[in-house]
Amino acid sequence: MYRQSSWLCGSCQWWRTHYPTGVCDYCHRERWVADQGACRLCLEQARILQEPGRALDLAGSNRHGQQLFFANMQIQRHRTRRLAPEPRKPKNKWKTPGGWNRPGPAPESFTATEWVQPALIEVEPDPELVRQRSLIENSKLTRYCAVIVREHAEHFGWSKRQRNDVVRSLRLLQTLRDSPTAKIRASDVLQLPRYDGNIISTIDVLDAAGLLIEDRPRPIETYFATKTAALPERMRAELETWLSVMLDGATTAPRQRSRDPLTVKVHVQAIVPAVTAWADAGHQSLAEISAAQVHDALPESGNPRALMERGLRSLFKTLKARKLIFANPMRGMKGTRLNATVPMPLDTALIRQELNSPNPAVALAVALVAFHALTAKQVCHLLLTDIVDGRLSLDGRSIPLADPVRERLARWLDHRATKWPNTRNPHLLIHTRSAPRLMAASSYFPWMHSTIRAQALREDRILAEVHATGGDARRISDLFGLGIGSTNRYLDTLEHPDLATERPEVP
Structure with missing residues (x-):
């Protein structure tokens, strides 16, 4: 054990991230206490002296002292034989025992709703309080997802660390969300890293459980929001309409097919300099832009001019079809051909x-x-x-x-x-x-x-x-x-x- 690990072995470090602090019922020390009311040392002592077919005797095993053992060593013990339970048929496929060292079987069903009571005052939660509260969290959500986590771990070959990270992330989400029966938004899962939580695997489990609301912005939407954050509100709303039609298409007249996100990104990157220049000149809407202003904003020649022409032509054509502008300033303007490149061999x-x-x-x-x-x-x-x-x-x-x-x-x-x-x-x-x-x-x-x-x-x-x-x-x-x-x-x-x-x- 070393100073940088707070003088704790690896098992004790994991123990303190999964159980709250308290006073042990058997050694009366202030440590991290499990569900049985015992610290890790008392629990290990009871497991050493456990008889085949008998439950753990925590009080009797710790009455006359405790056997210490070396830290950070994989102790190979023979599993204690248990009495075979009476065979019984489960009521459904989720009726399996266990679940993250928590007592009781997993719930037979869990009904989640998308309705959430809006918060009166938004208060940023204290990360340390959230971590401590998540250690004692034991709700229907976590017990319902326990079986799905176990199935994912077996099916995809998750390591123990990854499985424990997902378990801890689900407890954090249950602690953070406003309603105990509401579905979980994917955007809330993205906030877990500030509490040392897992994102991708947690989203996979919630999606498999049918408890996920997919509201994550697409990368192109994040890129667009970054580029247009400083524009006037009306101009930004017009650009958002164009972006929505480009990404999702239009099923009402005039109909339009959706475009590849990479094509949309090229258009956005090409038109941002012109739109920003018009906004700096005092324009509040793209309906105020004339053909002369478009001609002045275009580069002299080359591929930058050709790409900006294509982006602006797509933008004003969509806005004119949606009756957001009076006239299309790109109408009748000749386009510039892209410069052809010559493929060259490599070394x-x-x-x-x-x-x-x-x-x-x-x-x-x-x-x-x-x-x-x-x-x-x-x-x-x-x-x-x-x-x-x-x-x-x-x-x-x-x-x-x-x-x-x-x-x-x-x-x-x-x-x-x-x-x-x-x-x-x-x-x-x-x-x-x-x-x-x-x-x-x-x-x-x-x-x-x-x-x-x-x-x-x-x-x-x-x-x-x-x-x-x-x-x-x-x-x-x-x-x-x-x-x-x-x-x-x-x-x-x-x-x-x-x-x-x-x-x-x-x-």
Whole structure:
């Protein structure tokens, strides 16, 4: 035991985070007391002297002294044999005993409502008082979720620490929420880190229990709120209307399909400088903007001008269709074409270096893209069942994997089985956060640990195929799933002076 751990062993540190302080009924010390009214030392003494088939005798076991034991050592004891209970059939699937060292069976049912009594005065809770109160919390919610937590822990291979974090988080939520029977908002779960609580796994349990109200803002909504916080209220309301139509679409005339959040983010990023400039000039609404003001706000040329034109055209078209502005200032204005980029090959030595990366996830991802030109999104969504007998099934195609890819695949599977032996995640690439769940890893994984971008590596692979086939457009389109425009972009590099030399092959 050390000073930095408050002279407590690991078990006692866990004990004090799960039980309140009080006076032990048997040794009369002021310690952290469990439900039986005993401290950890008295409880361990009773377990040592417990007879087979008998209940714990806390008073008798601690009457003549206590046996101390070494701290931070895993004591292997033979489990005391219990008397077999009479077999009985449970009334429903939730009727199971136990639940977080709390007495009594789990409740047969739990009825939650979305109605909440509004608070008269909002008071920020004291974190320390919340922690102390959560230690003695024992409600129907926590007992109802105990079975679901246990099932999730067994199904997804949770560690004891993760399971205890979820248990403690549920107690904190029960302590913090205003009504004992109300459902829990996901936005309230996001506040748990200030009390050392868990977020993602707790949300998964509440969702499985049917007690979650999903009200978390999408990342694009958070980004939009940050960019438009300083705008006038009316102008911000008009932008929010446009954002809602772009993200969710419109089912009433004029109808409109929803757009990809990444496309919406590009539009927001492009129009923010112009909208901010109009707000600084004293405008309160976008209905006051004229075509001349739009022309003055546009950049001189290049991609910034083209992107701003597209964003403003989408914005004013939507507002005009919703009758929030009188006229569309972008009507009749000619658009600027985006500057076309020329795909360039990568350094072969750099690709070879990443193929031999000590990180098995990086080596496998680079091999999949370098040899088979997969996109980053396809790599992160690959399932274990997509690869059978050395062949990859992708979008209706059967791709025989190259030998270097098979070698790195075997190394990654060995690493995955060693580090996460109990994971049920069906995806091929997983990390610490996704292993105990069923979700896919982010498209940035594992490229955040690599010096190569997935898109640049894919372009290098397509360029190699273009030069190897002499520009067979049909073969390039079928092999990589490209359209006519994208295929022509690569075929134009055949006459490029910097790409006319012969390319070395990647071993």
